[in-house]
Amino acid sequence: MSFTSGKSSDVLIIGGGVIGLATARELHKKGVSNITILERGAVGKEASHAAAGMLAPNAETEQADDFFRFCSESNKLYPAFAAELFDETDIDIELDKQGTLYLALTETDSAEIGRRFEWQRGAGIEVEHLSARETRILEPFVSPDVRESLFFPDDCQVENRKLLHALEKYAELNNIQIRENTEIKNLLIENGGIIGAESETEKFFVGKVVLAAGAWTSLIKAENFVMPQILPIRGQMIEFHTAKRLFQRVIYSPRGYLVPRADGRVLAGATVEDAGFDKSVSREGIEYLRENTLEIAPSLVNLEIAEKWAGLRPFAADGLPILGSFPQVENLILATAHYRNGILLAPLTAKILAENIVENKDSDYLKIFSPNRFAPSGLRSLNTAV
Ligand SMILES: Cc1cc2nc3c(=O)[nH]c(=O)nc-3n(C[C@H](O)[C@H](O)[C@H](O)COP(=O)(O)OP(=O)(O)OC[C@H]3O[C@@H](n4cnc5c(N)ncnc54)[C@H](O)[C@@H]3O)c2cc1C
Numbered sequence: 001m002s003f004t005s006g007k008s009s010d011v012l013i014i015g016g017g018v019i020g021l022a023t024a025r026e027l028h029k030k031g032v033s034n035i036t037i038l039e040r041g042a043v044g045k046e047a048s049h050a051a052a053g054m055l056a057p058n059a060e061t062e063q064a065d066d067f068f069r070f071c072s073e074s075n076k077l078y079p080a081f082a083a084e085l086f087d088e089t090d091i092d093i094e095l096d097k098q099g100t101l102y103l104a105l106t107e108t109d110s111a112e113i114g115r116r117f118e119w120q121r122g123a124g125i126e127v128e129h130l131s132a133r134e135t136r137i138l139e140p141f142v143s144p145d146v147r148e149s150l151f152f153p154d155d156c157q158v159e160n161r162k163l164l165h166a167l168e169k170y171a172e173l174n175n176i177q178i179r180e181n182t183e184i185k186n187l188l189i190e191n192g193g194i195i196g197a198e199s200e201t202e203k204f205f206v207g208k209v210v211l212a213a214g215a216w217t218s219l220i221k222a223e224n225f226v227m228p229q230i231l232p233i234r235g236q237m238i239e240f241h242t243a244k245r246l247f248q249r250v251i252y253s254p255r256g257y258l259v260p261r262a263d264g265r266v267l268a269g270a271t272v273e274d275a276g277f278d279k280s281v282s283r284e285g286i287e288y289l290r291e292n293t294l295e296i297a298p299s300l301v302n303l304e305i306a307e308k309w310a311g312l313r314p315f316a317a318d319g320l321p322i323l324g325s326f327p328q329v330e331n332l333i334l335a336t337a338h339y340r341n342g343i344l345l346a347p348l349t350a351k352i353l354a355e356n357i358v359e360n361k362d363s364d365y366l367k368i369f370s371p372n373r374f375a376p377s378g379l380r381s382l383n384t385a386v
Contacts, residue, residue, distance in 0.1 A: 010034040011357065012206040014184045014197060014220070016043030018160070019335050020212035021167035022346040024176050026354035035176045038197070038204065040183040040216070044164030047214050048342060050235060050311020052259045052269050053160035054250050055344045058152040059100045064123040066368045067320055071341060074348035078156060081347045089173065091166035093158050094262055100155035100250040101130075101139060104147045105295060109254050113150055126154045141246045141299050157250050157259055160343045184213075187222040193330035208357060211326075212335040214342075215277070215312035225328050228374035230337055232277050232312035235270040236285035238293070239307040240300055242266060247297070256292030266300070268293040271310075272340075281308045315339045317374070323349060324356065324366035327375070333357065334371045 011027055013020045016039035024035050037043065055078055057071035082095040104110040113129075120127045128151040135149040136142060171178055187209065188196040196205035197220075211217060215232035247260035259267040271285045286308055294301055316322050316337035326332040335353055338345050352363040 010206045011208045011210060012197060012204055013037045013210045013212055015039065015212035015214055016178060016180070017046055017212065017214050018044070018048035018164060018167070018342055018346045019214070019338060019349055020210070021164065021171065022350035023210055023212060023335060023353050025167055025170045026350035027357060028174050028176055030354050030358040032358060036204065036206070037171065037176065037178045038182045038184055039178065039180050042180050043168055043178055047311040047313055048164055049161060050237065050309055051160045051343050052237065052257070052267050053158045053163070053343055054100070054155070054257070054259060055157060056100050056152070056155040056250065057344065058120070058125050058127065059102050059155050059252055060340070061120070061125070064125070070348065070365055071344055074345045075154065075156065077347040077351070078158070082158070085166040085170065089166045089169040091162055091169060093163040093166055095156060095158050096262070097156045098249045099151055099153040100252065101135065102150040102152070102252045103135065103142060103296060104149060105143060105145055105253055110147050112254060113148060117150055127152055139247055139249060139251060141297055142251060143296060143298055155250065158343065159261065163343070184220055187220060187332065189223050189225070189329055192328070194332040208331045208333065210333045210335050210353065214336060215314040217314065217336045222329065227326070228316055228322055228334070228337070228371055231274065231315045233315045233339070234273040234275045234278065234310050235313055236281050236289065236310045237267055237269040237308065238286055238289045238305045240266045240268070240293070240303045241306045242303070251296055253292065253296050255295065256289065258293060258296055277312065279310045279312060281310050313339050314342070321345065321349070321369045322371050322374070323353065323369040324371065327372050
């Protein structure tokens with residue numbers, strides 16, 4: 001069996017994570033028909049499922065650069081994105097806008113927080129410096145050892161698994177084809193342009209291909225072309241269940257974070273490990289997460305760990321997303337390497353790619369995050385730095 005189409009507007013998306021699904025939706029909203037998502041396993045079950053759902057451009061930034069600007073713009077799209085998805089699918093993705101706290105628990109943390117407050121305020125970032133007392137009034141269950149905190153009112157969270165359900169439902173309702181259990185092995189290239197992709201048993205022919213295969217992107221072969229290298233970076237997470245919601249906001253320390261869900265679940269994350277494609281959880285990883293949790297909130301000490309899991313973040317050599325046309329192969333578009341921020345970056349990624357594919361618009365971000373920066377000669381030197 002093969003999927004064929006003569007239309008140049010048809011798009012094949014390889015990878016059904018948040019990036020592939022959100023891009024499919026945006027393309028459909030712009031009038032593209034005949035979109036197919038090819039997914040190796042089941043859609044929305046890899047990094048996008050493992051994530052914590054934080055939308056935290058401000059709490060996580062170390063500098064007000066282009067990447068920060070990209071994260072902030074995507075964050076601002078979320079209220080409309082969540083409302084539209086609710087209208088379209090009846091699924092509430094639980095966008096929670098109560099902000100994020102960043103705690104100082106040691107003297108070193110306090111020095112760090114002081115430094116960050118100064119430069120972030122100077123750069124125009126919405127941030128408030130709270131005393132220990134003010135912090136505990138906002139969040140009574142954080143550690144009595146808290147010394148001070150930063151409050152980021154614009155940082156939010158979503159229930160990323162509900163987001164994935166909503167995007168999948170959008171696809172089902174709008175005739176976007178999803179082919180699960182279909183692992184693409186090779187891209188089909190002819191005369192310098194892409195004509196499709198093949199699994200072990202099938203060939204799929206289309207006009208354009210969006211490669212959104214997350215941490216597995218580099219495993220797909222593209223004739224003699226050198227694709228940017230994407231590394232899998234494992235993140236382990238644990239989850240506690242509380243009878244009622246104890247925390248209102250996402251709470252960071254310099255060593256970890258807690259994400260409270262509306263139903264009383266508290267997620268704690270996350271490790272950052274180079275463990276190849278191994279998605280197992282380790283005793284050391286879980287212990288590390290538990291220690292960080294109890295440092296932030298010792299009151300959770302008697303709770304059992306209810307769930308634990310791991311996912312693989314897609315990481316490029318410079319830590320930045322890779323977005324837009326692959327320079328050597330016409331009609332091949334990359335949408336990968338969102339590393340620690342793919343949930344946050346999904347709406348803006350989808351928007352600029354769909355505008356580029358359908359309307360030929362060239363967002364500045366497609367220049368900044370272009371795969372071009374990994375031309376083969378550059379790739380060699382960057383690889384040795386990882
Ligand atoms: C523990 C953890 C916590 C995180 N927390 C956050 C957070 O709070 N906020 C945030 O913004 N981000 C967070 N992230 C990062 C975020 O999850 C990722 O950046 C994002 O999910 C990447 O989306 P993706 O669609 O590119 O990848 P994925 O969700 O991994 O999807 C890629 C898909 O491609 C499929 N695929 C791969 N190869 C093939 C092939 N050959 N053929 C067909 N299909 C293929 C895979 O099966 C997979 O379903 C976290 C990640 C982890 C692991």
